[in-house]
Amino acid sequence: MKNKKFIGLITSLLFATTILVACSQEDEDVAEADKGTKVEEPKITLRLADNQPADYPTVIGDQKFAELVNEKSDGRITIEVFPAGQLGDEKSVLEQVQLGAIDFARINASPLAEFNDDFTVFSVPYLFNSDDHLWNFLNGEKGTALLDGLQEAKMQGLAYYDSGSRSFYSTKPLTSIGDLKGQKIRVQQSEINIKLMEALGASATPMPYGEVFSALQTGIIDGAENNLPSFDSSNHYQEAKYLIMDHHTRVPEVLLMSKTAWEKLSAEDQKLIKQAALDSVETQRQAWADYEEKSLKTLNDAGVTITEVEDISPWQETVKPIVDEFSKNYPELVDAINSASP
CATH class of the missing domain: 3.40.190.170 (Bacterial extracellular solute-binding protein, family 7)
Structure with missing residues (x-):
C-alpha cells in the first residue's frame, strides 16, 4: 500500500514538473517573440x-x-x-x-x-x-x-x-547719401523707420506695400526700400530706376x-x-x-542704375543718435553684435 502511495506521489511530482517546464518554455518563447517585434510609434x-x-x-x-x-x-x-x-x-x-x-x-x-x-x-x-x-x-x-x-x-x-538686406530705390537720382534729402520714401510703419528717414533728410511716408507701385507712378512717393528680390518681383524697378545698395537693415x-x-x-x-x-x-x-x-540680372537688364555703397561709415555716423538710443536700452545685445563683427 505504501509503495502504491509512493509511486503515486512520484508520478504527481513528475507531472507537475513537466507542466512547469512547459510553461517556462512557453514564457521564454513569448519573450523571444516580443524581442523581435518593435512596438510601432504613432505617426x-x-x-x-x-x-x-x-x-x-x-x-x-x-x-x-x-x-x-x-x-x-x-x-x-x-x-x-x-x-x-x-x-x-x-x-x-x-x-x-x-x-x-x-x-x-x-x-x-x-x-x-x-x-x-x-x-x-x-x-x-x-x-x-x-x-x-x-x-x-x-x-x-x-x-x-x-x-x-x-x-x-x-x-x-x-x-x-x-x-538679405534692405536698400533704398527711387524715381530720382540716388547715388549718394545726400541724394536722399527731400525725397519722399515709403517705409514700414514704425517709429525707428521714421527716425531713420528724418536722420537721412528724407520724408518718411508709411503706406501699405500693395500701394507702392501706383504711388511711384503718380509721384505720391519718390522711392521706397526693400531687399533685391522684392524690388524685382514687385516690378517697382519699372518706375524706380535708381537703387543705392546701402544695406541699412538686415x-x-x-x-x-x-x-x-x-x-x-x-x-x-x-x-x-x-x-x-x-x-x-x-x-x-x-x-x-x-x-x-x-x-540683380533683371535689374541690370532693365537699365536700373545700381550704386554699391563702399564706405558705410558716413551713413553710420548720420544715424548714430538712433543707434545710441537703442544701445542704452539693450547694452548686452549690442555688445554681442559688436563682438560678432568679423
Whole structure:
C-alpha cells in the first residue's frame, strides 16, 4: 500500500514538473517573440505656413526642413508645407501658432518684436556691417537666446533663414547719401523707420506695400526700400530706376513652432526637429543667393542704375543718435553684435 502511495506521489511530482517546464518554455518563447517585434510609434502629421510663393527661398527652406524631418524620423513625422498664404496672412498665422492651431510658421523677424523686444535689434540701421557679421551673431549664443526667448509668447524658435538686406530705390537720382534729402520714401510703419528717414533728410511716408507701385507712378512717393528680390518681383524697378545698395537693415526670417505642439513631442523628437531646422538653413541660404543673383540680372537688364555703397561709415555716423538710443536700452545685445563683427 505504501509503495502504491509512493509511486503515486512520484508520478504527481513528475507531472507537475513537466507542466512547469512547459510553461517556462512557453514564457521564454513569448519573450523571444516580443524581442523581435518593435512596438510601432504613432505617426505624426504637422502643418507649416508660409506666405511666400512656392518657389520663394523661404519655402524652399521649409520644404528641405520637412524632407529632413521625414528622413530623420524614418517617415514617422510628416510636415505639410502650405505656401502662398494658404493658411492666412502673417499676422493671423502667428495668432494660430500661439493657439496651437498651426504647428509651424516661417515669419519675418520684424513683427516678432511685438512678442520679444530684443527682436527690435534687426530694425536698427547700419548695426550689422555685412552678411557675415549678421550670421556670426545669429549663430552665436545671443542669437540662439533670441529664438528661445519666444517661448513666453507660446512659440519655440528653431532657426533663422536669410532675407538679405534692405536698400533704398527711387524715381530720382540716388547715388549718394545726400541724394536722399527731400525725397519722399515709403517705409514700414514704425517709429525707428521714421527716425531713420528724418536722420537721412528724407520724408518718411508709411503706406501699405500693395500701394507702392501706383504711388511711384503718380509721384505720391519718390522711392521706397526693400531687399533685391522684392524690388524685382514687385516690378517697382519699372518706375524706380535708381537703387543705392546701402544695406541699412538686415532682417532675417525665423522658422518657429507652436509651443503647444512643441511640448507634445518627446525630448528625442524635439532634438530631431531642431536639428533638421538648423540643417535646412544651408539649402535656404543658397536658394536666397541664387534668387538675389537672378534679381540683380533683371535689374541690370532693365537699365536700373545700381550704386554699391563702399564706405558705410558716413551713413553710420548720420544715424548714430538712433543707434545710441537703442544701445542704452539693450547694452548686452549690442555688445554681442559688436563682438560678432568679423
